[in-house]
Amino acid sequence: MTESLSFKNLTKRPGRALALALLCAFLCFAALAGSLFVTGLRQGLSSLETRLGADIMVVPYEATSKSRLSDMILQGNPGYFYMDSAVMDKLRSMEGVGEISAQFFLATASSSCCSAAVQIIGFDPATDFTIQPWVKHSYQGELGNMQVLVGNDLNAFPGDVLTFYGSDVTVAAKLDRTGTYLDTAVYANPETIRTLIAQAMEKKIYDFGDIDPYEVVSCVLINAADGYVTEDVLNEINIHVRKVEAVQTSALLSDVSSKLTGLSSLIGWLIAAIWILAIGILILAFVMISNERKKEFAVLRTLGASRGKLAGLIMKESLLVSCFGSLLGAALALLAVWLFGGAAENAMGLPFLLPKAGGLILLSAVSIAATILAGSLAAAVSAFRISGIDTAFILRGDDGRS
Amino acid sequence: MKLTALQATRNYIRKREGSNLFCAVEETSVTLEPGTLTVLSGPSGSGKSTLLNMFAGLLPPSSGQILLDDTDLYHLEDRELSRLRNLHIGIIPQGQTALAAFNVQDNILMPWLLYGSRKNEAFSEKRKRAEELMEAAGILELRREMPSGLSGGEIRRMAVCRAMLQKPEIILADEPTGDLDEENTAVVMDLLKEHAASGGTVFVVTHDIQVRTYADRMLSMRKGVVTEE
Numbered sequence: 001m002t003e004s005l006s007f008k009n010l011t012k013r014p015g016r017a018l019a020l021a022l023l024c025a026f027l028c029f030a031a032l033a034g035s036l037f038v039t040g041l042r043q044g045l046s047s048l049e050t051r052l053g054a055d056i057m058v059v060p061y062e063a064t065s066k067s068r069l070s071d072m073i074l075q076g077n078p079g080y081f082y083m084d085s086a087v088m089d090k091l092r093s094m095e096g097v098g099e100i101s102a103q104f105f106l107a108t109a110s111s112s113c114c115s116a117a118v119q120i121i122g123f124d125p126a127t128d129f130t131i132q133p134w135v136k137h138s139y140q141g142e143l144g145n146m147q148v149l150v151g152n153d154l155n156a157f158p159g160d161v162l163t164f165y166g167s168d169v170t171v172a173a174k175l176d177r178t179g180t181y182l183d184t185a186v187y188a189n190p191e192t193i194r195t196l197i198a199q200a201m202e203k204k205i206y207d208f209g210d211i212d213p214y215e216v217v218s219c220v221l222i223n224a225a226d227g228y229v230t231e232d233v234l235n236e237i238n239i240h241v242r243k244v245e246a247v248q249t250s251a252l253l254s255d256v257s258s259k260l261t262g263l264s265s266l267i268g269w270l271i272a273a274i275w276i277l278a279i280g281i282l283i284l285a286f287v288m289i290s291n292e293r294k295k296e297f298a299v300l301r302t303l304g305a306s307r308g309k310l311a312g313l314i315m316k317e318s319l320l321v322s323c324f325g326s327l328l329g330a331a332l333a334l335l336a337v338w339l340f341g342g343a344a345e346n347a348m349g350l351p352f353l354l355p356k357a358g359g360l361i362l363l364s365a366v367s368i369a370a371t372i373l374a375g376s377l378a379a380a381v382s383a384f385r386i387s388g389i390d391t392a393f394i395l396r397g398d399d400g401r402s
Numbered sequence: 403m404k405l406t407a408l409q410a411t412r413n414y415i416r417k418r419e420g421s422n423l424f425c426a427v428e429e430t431s432v433t434l435e436p437g438t439l440t441v442l443s444g445p446s447g448s449g450k451s452t453l454l455n456m457f458a459g460l461l462p463p464s465s466g467q468i469l470l471d472d473t474d475l476y477h478l479e480d481r482e483l484s485r486l487r488n489l490h491i492g493i494i495p496q497g498q499t500a501l502a503a504f505n506v507q508d509n510i511l512m513p514w515l516l517y518g519s520r521k522n523e524a525f526s527e528k529r530k531r532a533e534e535l536m537e538a539a540g541i542l543e544l545r546r547e548m549p550s551g552l553s554g555g556e557i558r559r560m561a562v563c564r565a566m567l568q569k570p571e572i573i574l575a576d577e578p579t580g581d582l583d584e585e586n587t588a589v590v591m592d593l594l595k596e597h598a599a600s601g602g603t604v605f606v607v608t609h610d611i612q613v614r615t616y617a618d619r620m621l622s623m624r625k626g627v628v629t630e631e
Contacts, residue, residue: 004515008503012502304485305488392458395455
């Protein structure tokens with residue numbers, strides 16, 4: 001019956017119950033939205049590290065103006081740069097070079113799939129070790145000539161025909177979401193992208209200079225061979241190969257990583273401050289409400305309610321309120337992250353990848369449980385106070401604390 | 403069941419000139435017998451309500467004992483004492499004591515609802531009992547009303563019905579007719595008198611002279627001392 005008594009007490013005073021529930025909702029919202037935000041950033045970075053997947057990136061010297069390269073890698077700004085493909089042979093022959101594969105970049109002018117220019121990335125299926133492991137989740141076939149794969153954020157689907165620089169390409173598959181610039185890119189094999197580069201040169205939309213599209217690559221990805229130190233291999237490349245710059249991919253991400261650490265820490269402190277404040281308010285609210293209800297509790301004592309039953313009544317009311325509030329808060333947090341996650345990602349210029357359903361459910365469950373626990377702890381203070389009331393004094397209109 | 407105060411006293415600590423110790427109930431030995439409506443009268447501050455609360459198991463004596471038959475109430479655990487109060491002692495507290503979130507019928511059923519369920523046969527019997535009591539008290543047509551819509555007299559009659567729901571052997575009433583008109587006083591006191599006549603132990607604390615006419619036994623209290631009239 002005390003469940004019904006608790007429920008009736010809450011519904012009889014909807015304003016008070018709603019205010020407490022909203023406070024709990026705010027707690028849960030802060031916890032879940034904050035956690036999702038931090039987790040999304042961490043997973044985005046982790047995803048980017050995995051997708052880069054190489055120890056060293058070798059690019060033409062002019063591409064190493066840091067902003068240009070990092071804008072492409074971190075923010076997905078479309079771009080292009082080329083170097084002589086002969087550099088591949090030189091790099092392959094160097095000591096300490098293990099896995100090695102070339103990539104080709106081309107920025108589109110416009111396309112039916114997209115409102116803005118997109119990045120086309122060419123990779124060589126015979127040697128690639130960074131893109132294919134991820135591609136295999138969505139596409140197991142061999143990418144044919146004039147076929148492309150599209151990133152998850154692009155408005156194109158398998159079977160669609162896209163036109164780049166007047167050439168039609170067919171979408172073979174749509175890839176899993178990574179939370180990085182790769183989600184807005186298009187992937188092709190070397191033959192296709194060379195054809196497209198040649199078409200782009202003919203259209204003269206961009207200034208490609210005097211290049212032969214069939215004799216260039218954009219970058220070379222390298223893993224150090226077993227037993228070799230990445231830094232040593234990198235130094236060797238920079239010393240012995242002209243007109244290129246070898247960049248350590250971990251260094252490329254270090255700025256993002258430290259930015260992320262700072263942001264995570266700030267969000268962590270913010271959540272902690274919100275929680276301390278909200279729990280304080282909750283405790284105060286429960287105590288004030290219990291004081292206001294002393295007469296009611298005293299009457300229940302005269303009817304035979306034990307001190308434990310009164311404490312249980314308060315705890316059950318708080319449980320109902322915090323359950324409702326935390327569910328509301330969790331739903332709002334999920335909605336907010338779903339609606340505004342992309343905007344936040346763009347505003348920060350950081351990779352962002354939300355956890356999958358299992359992770360979302362787990363984080364939501366933990367936030368809801370923590371909110372209910374906080375609500376119960378806050379209510380426990382007033383339950384303890386009420387269990388010590390002096391019924392006789394309260395019924396006579398005295399203070400009633402024993 | 404009989405209720406006995408055995409050499410019971412109750413002191414309070416208050417800031418008073420001369421002495422901090424205030425004795426609300428001097429050493430008192432009195433037994434409330436079954437089948438008797440006992441009325442305790444006396445001026446305000448004489449210790450009447452304090453004695454009633456001691457009998458109710460709500461206020462432990464500073465010394466002495468409160469016995470329900472042979473059981474010392476204040477040697478029981480709170481859970482046991484509360485259950486005993488729920489089943490065997492009906493209390494009509496002073497003032498307005500309606501539970502605002504519940505209608506009249508649920509207020510009256512509350513002693514049962516604290517420990518029982520709405521989903522069994524016993525509940526049907528309790529509801530029938532509540533209806534009988536409401537009819538006797540003249541508030542049956544108000545059973546779906548919320549307390550905020552009732553007059554003071556109706557609320558007091560509801561409190562009497564609530565105290566009698568579990569057919570307790572003992573009823574303790576603190577100013578049950580306070581602020582009631584003659585007609586409502588008669589309704590309330592007839593119910594209590596009927597309970598005593600059927601073998602119950604009824605103890606009424608009052609200022610009301612009209613109530614004295616219902617008494618089987620009269621006690622008075624002055625400055626914490628109880629005397630037989």
